[in-house]
Amino acid sequence: DSGVTQTPKHLITATGQRVTLRCSPRSGDLSVYWYQQSLDQGLQFLIQYYNGEERAKGNILERFSAQQFPDLHSELNLSSLELGDSALYFCASSVGLAGGLIPDTQYFGPGTRLTVL
Amino acid sequence: TQLLEQSPQFLSIQEGENLTVYCNSSSVFSSLQWYRQEPGEGPVLLVTVVTGGEVKKLKRLTFQFGDARKDSSLHITAAQPGDTGLYLCAGQRGYSTLTFGKGTMLLVSP
Numbered sequence: 571d572s573g574v575t576q577t578p579k580h581l582i583t584a585t586g587q588r589v590t591l592r593c594s595p596r597s598g599d600l601s602v603y604w605y606q607q608s609l610d611q612g613l614q615f616l617i618q619y620y621n622g623e624e625r626a627k628g629n630i631l632e633r634f635s636a637q638q639f640p641d642l643h644s645e646l647n648l649s650s651l652e653l654g655d656s657a658l659y660f661c662a663s664s665v666g667l668a669g670g671l672i673p674d675t676q677y678f679g680p681g682t683r684l685t686v687l
Numbered sequence: 688t689q690l691l692e693q694s695p696q697f698l699s700i701q702e703g704e705n706l707t708v709y710c711n712s713s714s715v716f717s718s719l720q721w722y723r724q725e726p727g728e729g730p731v732l733l734v735t736v737v738t739g740g741e742v743k744k745l746k747r748l749t750f751q752f753g754d755a756r757k758d759s760s761l762h763i764t765a766a767q768p769g770d771t772g773l774y775l776c777a778g779q780r781g782y783s784t785l786t787f788g789k790g791t792m793l794l795v796s797p
Contacts (some may be wrong), residue, residue, distance in 0.1 A: 572729065603784070611788035613730070613775065626784050660729050673718070673779050678729030 573597065574679035582685045589648040591682045593670050595642055595663030597676070601670045602623070602644040604636055607681070608657040619644055620670025646682070656686045690714060691778055691788035699794040703765050708791040712759045712775035717779055719759045721750055724773040724790070766795045 573596035583589055595602050604616040606613035606629075619638035629638075633651075638644045648655060662676040692711045700706055710719070718737040722730035734743050736752035736759065743750045747770075749762040763770055772793050777785040 574729070574733070613777075613787040615784045615786070620782060628784060662729070669780055673782065673785070675732060675735075676785070678731070680727065680729050 572677040572679060574661060574677050576659075576661050576679040576682050579671070579680065579683060580683050580685075582687065583584050583651060584687055585651055585653060587651050587686075588647065589684065589685075591646040591659050591661075593644045593646070593650070593661030593663075593679060595661075597606035597650070597678055599665055599668035600642065601664045601674075602638055602642070603662040603664070603676060604630075604644070604646050605660040605662065605678075606657050607660060613660070618670065625670040650678050651686045653686050656684055670673065689774055690786050693774075693776060693788035693791050695791060696789070697792045697794075699796070700766055702795055702797050703769055704795075705762070705764050706766060706793070707762045708774055708793070709758065709760050710778075710788055712786055713757065713776060714780065715756050716776070717756070717781055719752055719756070719779070720777045721759070722775040722777065723770075724775060732772075753769055763780070763793075766793075768795045768797050771795050773797055 577592045588674045600621045603618045616630040617627040637647045640669045658681045660681045662678045664676045666675045667674045721733045724730040734750045739754045739756045741752045747764045773790045775790045777787045
Protein backbone atom coordinates (compact mmCIF):
# COMPACT_ATOMS: atom_id res chain seq x y z
CA ASP A 571 0.00 0.00 0.00
CA SER A 572 1.61 3.25 -1.21
CA GLY A 573 -0.56 5.47 0.98
CA VAL A 574 -2.09 7.16 -2.08
CA THR A 575 -5.82 6.56 -2.51
CA GLN A 576 -7.88 6.96 -5.65
CA THR A 577 -11.62 6.81 -6.17
CA PRO A 578 -13.49 5.35 -7.87
CA LYS A 579 -11.63 2.17 -8.81
CA HIS A 580 -13.76 1.63 -11.90
CA LEU A 581 -15.88 4.04 -13.91
CA ILE A 582 -18.05 3.26 -16.92
CA THR A 583 -19.67 6.10 -18.81
CA ALA A 584 -20.83 7.15 -22.26
CA THR A 585 -19.26 9.35 -24.91
CA GLY A 586 -19.87 13.05 -24.38
CA GLN A 587 -20.17 12.72 -20.62
CA ARG A 588 -18.06 14.33 -17.87
CA VAL A 589 -16.40 12.52 -14.96
CA THR A 590 -14.30 13.45 -11.94
CA LEU A 591 -11.51 11.29 -10.57
CA ARG A 592 -10.31 11.86 -7.03
CA CYS A 593 -6.91 11.39 -5.42
CA SER A 594 -5.70 11.70 -1.82
CA PRO A 595 -1.90 11.91 -1.53
CA ARG A 596 0.27 10.30 1.13
CA SER A 597 0.26 12.11 4.43
CA GLY A 598 2.75 14.97 4.26
CA ASP A 599 3.19 14.95 0.47
CA LEU A 600 2.57 18.29 -1.22
CA SER A 601 3.04 17.29 -4.87
CA VAL A 602 0.41 15.41 -6.84
CA TYR A 603 0.85 14.04 -10.37
CA TRP A 604 -1.71 12.65 -12.79
CA TYR A 605 -0.89 10.03 -15.45
CA GLN A 606 -2.85 8.23 -18.16
CA GLN A 607 -1.94 4.65 -19.07
CA SER A 608 -3.17 3.02 -22.26
CA LEU A 609 -1.95 0.00 -24.21
CA ASP A 610 -0.80 1.99 -27.22
CA GLN A 611 0.71 5.04 -25.48
CA GLY A 612 1.99 3.56 -22.23
CA LEU A 613 2.15 5.74 -19.10
CA GLN A 614 1.84 9.41 -20.05
CA PHE A 615 2.32 12.34 -17.67
CA LEU A 616 -0.63 14.72 -17.65
CA ILE A 617 -0.12 17.38 -14.99
CA GLN A 618 1.54 18.14 -11.64
CA TYR A 619 0.33 20.27 -8.74
CA TYR A 620 2.28 21.46 -5.74
CA ASN A 621 0.46 22.81 -2.69
CA GLY A 622 -2.49 23.92 -4.78
CA GLU A 623 -0.57 25.40 -7.67
CA GLU A 624 0.07 23.96 -11.12
CA ARG A 625 3.77 23.03 -11.48
CA ALA A 626 4.13 21.18 -14.75
CA LYS A 627 1.98 20.24 -17.69
CA GLY A 628 2.39 17.26 -19.97
CA ASN A 629 0.21 15.78 -22.68
CA ILE A 630 -3.06 16.91 -21.17
CA LEU A 631 -5.96 17.57 -23.51
CA GLU A 632 -7.91 20.82 -23.29
CA ARG A 633 -11.00 18.74 -22.40
CA PHE A 634 -9.19 17.65 -19.24
CA SER A 635 -8.53 19.80 -16.19
CA ALA A 636 -7.27 19.27 -12.68
CA GLN A 637 -7.00 21.06 -9.38
CA GLN A 638 -5.50 20.55 -5.95
CA PHE A 639 -7.51 21.68 -2.96
CA PRO A 640 -6.32 23.24 0.34
CA ASP A 641 -6.50 19.83 2.04
CA LEU A 642 -4.10 18.65 -0.74
CA HIS A 643 -6.44 16.16 -2.35
CA SER A 644 -6.70 16.48 -6.12
CA GLU A 645 -9.35 15.97 -8.74
CA LEU A 646 -8.99 15.27 -12.45
CA ASN A 647 -11.96 16.33 -14.53
CA LEU A 648 -12.50 14.76 -17.93
CA SER A 649 -15.21 16.22 -20.16
CA SER A 650 -16.73 15.56 -23.59
CA LEU A 651 -15.45 12.03 -23.25
CA GLU A 652 -14.43 10.06 -26.31
CA LEU A 653 -13.87 6.33 -26.80
CA GLY A 654 -10.13 6.97 -26.91
CA ASP A 655 -10.17 8.35 -23.38
CA SER A 656 -10.70 4.84 -22.05
CA ALA A 657 -7.60 4.12 -19.99
CA LEU A 658 -6.17 3.71 -16.53
CA TYR A 659 -5.65 7.01 -14.74
CA PHE A 660 -3.04 7.10 -12.00
CA CYS A 661 -2.34 9.66 -9.36
CA ALA A 662 1.08 9.82 -7.70
CA SER A 663 2.34 11.95 -4.85
CA SER A 664 5.73 13.05 -3.59
CA VAL A 665 7.14 15.23 -0.85
CA GLY A 666 7.81 18.01 -3.33
CA LEU A 667 11.40 19.18 -3.00
CA ALA A 668 12.12 22.87 -3.68
CA GLY A 669 8.47 23.68 -4.16
CA GLY A 670 7.93 20.68 -6.37
CA LEU A 671 10.60 21.73 -8.84
CA ILE A 672 13.27 19.14 -7.97
CA PRO A 673 12.40 15.56 -9.00
CA ASP A 674 11.79 13.26 -6.04
CA THR A 675 10.37 9.80 -5.48
CA GLN A 676 6.77 9.42 -6.60
CA TYR A 677 4.35 6.99 -4.98
CA PHE A 678 1.54 5.77 -7.19
CA GLY A 679 -2.05 5.06 -6.26
CA PRO A 680 -3.93 1.97 -7.48
CA GLY A 681 -5.53 3.84 -10.36
CA THR A 682 -9.01 4.42 -11.76
CA ARG A 683 -10.03 2.36 -14.77
CA LEU A 684 -12.22 4.51 -17.05
CA THR A 685 -14.28 2.86 -19.75
CA VAL A 686 -16.08 5.08 -22.25
CA LEU A 687 -18.80 3.31 -24.23
CA THR B 688 8.24 8.39 -31.45
CA GLN B 689 8.72 6.92 -27.99
CA LEU B 690 11.61 8.57 -26.15
CA LEU B 691 12.35 5.39 -24.20
CA GLU B 692 12.17 2.06 -26.02
CA GLN B 693 11.82 -1.07 -23.94
CA SER B 694 12.52 -4.57 -25.18
CA PRO B 695 11.25 -7.15 -25.35
CA GLN B 696 7.61 -6.09 -25.10
CA PHE B 697 6.63 -9.47 -23.67
CA LEU B 698 8.62 -12.27 -22.08
CA SER B 699 7.31 -15.63 -20.91
CA ILE B 700 9.76 -17.89 -19.07
CA GLN B 701 9.89 -20.79 -16.62
CA GLU B 702 10.72 -20.43 -12.97
CA GLY B 703 14.48 -20.56 -12.38
CA GLU B 704 15.49 -19.01 -15.71
CA ASN B 705 17.55 -15.85 -16.01
CA LEU B 706 16.46 -12.89 -18.12
CA THR B 707 17.48 -9.39 -19.15
CA VAL B 708 15.23 -6.56 -20.27
CA TYR B 709 16.40 -3.36 -21.88
CA CYS B 710 15.57 0.32 -21.89
CA ASN B 711 17.12 2.37 -24.70
CA SER B 712 17.06 5.99 -25.80
CA SER B 713 18.92 8.38 -28.05
CA SER B 714 18.68 11.00 -25.30
CA VAL B 715 20.85 11.46 -22.24
CA PHE B 716 19.10 11.24 -18.87
CA SER B 717 20.21 12.65 -15.53
CA SER B 718 18.62 9.66 -13.83
CA LEU B 719 16.70 6.56 -14.74
CA GLN B 720 14.20 4.62 -12.67
CA TRP B 721 12.80 1.12 -12.86
CA TYR B 722 9.29 0.29 -11.67
CA ARG B 723 7.27 -2.92 -11.39
CA GLN B 724 3.52 -2.80 -11.90
CA GLU B 725 1.28 -5.70 -10.94
CA PRO B 726 -2.26 -6.14 -12.32
CA GLY B 727 -4.72 -3.78 -10.67
CA GLU B 728 -1.97 -1.78 -8.98
CA GLY B 729 0.08 1.31 -9.64
CA PRO B 730 3.79 1.20 -10.49
CA VAL B 731 6.16 0.67 -7.57
CA LEU B 732 9.67 2.11 -7.67
CA LEU B 733 12.42 -0.53 -7.61
CA VAL B 734 15.56 1.53 -8.09
CA THR B 735 16.99 4.84 -9.28
CA VAL B 736 20.34 5.03 -11.08
CA VAL B 737 22.08 8.35 -11.60
CA THR B 738 25.72 7.74 -12.55
CA GLY B 739 26.89 6.44 -15.92
CA GLY B 740 28.07 2.83 -15.56
CA GLU B 741 26.35 2.47 -12.19
CA VAL B 742 25.27 -1.02 -11.14
CA LYS B 743 22.73 -1.59 -8.37
CA LYS B 744 21.57 -4.89 -6.95
CA LEU B 745 18.26 -5.62 -5.27
CA LYS B 746 18.29 -9.27 -4.20
CA ARG B 747 18.05 -11.22 -7.51
CA LEU B 748 17.62 -8.05 -9.60
CA THR B 749 20.63 -6.25 -11.09
CA PHE B 750 20.21 -2.82 -12.67
CA GLN B 751 22.81 -1.14 -14.86
CA PHE B 752 22.92 2.39 -16.22
CA GLY B 753 24.83 2.79 -19.48
CA ASP B 754 28.11 4.70 -19.50
CA ALA B 755 26.57 7.41 -21.68
CA ARG B 756 23.40 7.54 -19.53
CA LYS B 757 21.22 6.76 -22.55
CA ASP B 758 20.27 3.19 -21.74
CA SER B 759 19.73 0.75 -18.92
CA SER B 760 19.21 -2.94 -18.33
CA LEU B 761 17.52 -5.05 -15.72
CA HIS B 762 18.76 -8.61 -15.16
CA ILE B 763 16.80 -11.08 -13.05
CA THR B 764 18.52 -14.22 -11.81
CA ALA B 765 16.53 -17.38 -11.13
CA ALA B 766 13.16 -15.79 -11.84
CA GLN B 767 10.22 -16.67 -9.61
CA PRO B 768 6.46 -16.45 -10.24
CA GLY B 769 6.38 -13.48 -7.86
CA ASP B 770 8.51 -11.55 -10.36
CA THR B 771 5.59 -11.53 -12.80
CA GLY B 772 4.53 -8.03 -13.74
CA LEU B 773 5.04 -5.07 -16.05
CA TYR B 774 8.54 -3.59 -15.77
CA LEU B 775 8.70 0.08 -16.63
CA CYS B 776 11.73 2.30 -17.05
CA ALA B 777 11.40 6.05 -16.65
CA GLY B 778 13.95 8.72 -17.43
CA GLN B 779 14.42 12.17 -16.03
CA ARG B 780 16.26 15.02 -17.76
CA GLY B 781 17.24 17.87 -15.47
CA TYR B 782 14.21 19.21 -13.63
CA SER B 783 11.73 17.77 -16.13
CA THR B 784 9.03 15.28 -15.24
CA LEU B 785 9.39 11.55 -15.75
CA THR B 786 9.17 10.01 -19.23
CA PHE B 787 8.11 6.37 -19.19
CA GLY B 788 8.75 3.56 -21.62
CA LYS B 789 5.85 1.29 -22.59
CA GLY B 790 7.23 -1.53 -20.47
CA THR B 791 8.13 -5.19 -20.65
CA MET B 792 5.44 -7.62 -19.54
CA LEU B 793 7.12 -10.55 -17.75
CA LEU B 794 5.31 -13.82 -17.06
CA VAL B 795 7.11 -16.39 -14.93
CA SER B 796 5.44 -19.78 -14.87
CA PRO B 797 5.98 -22.36 -12.09
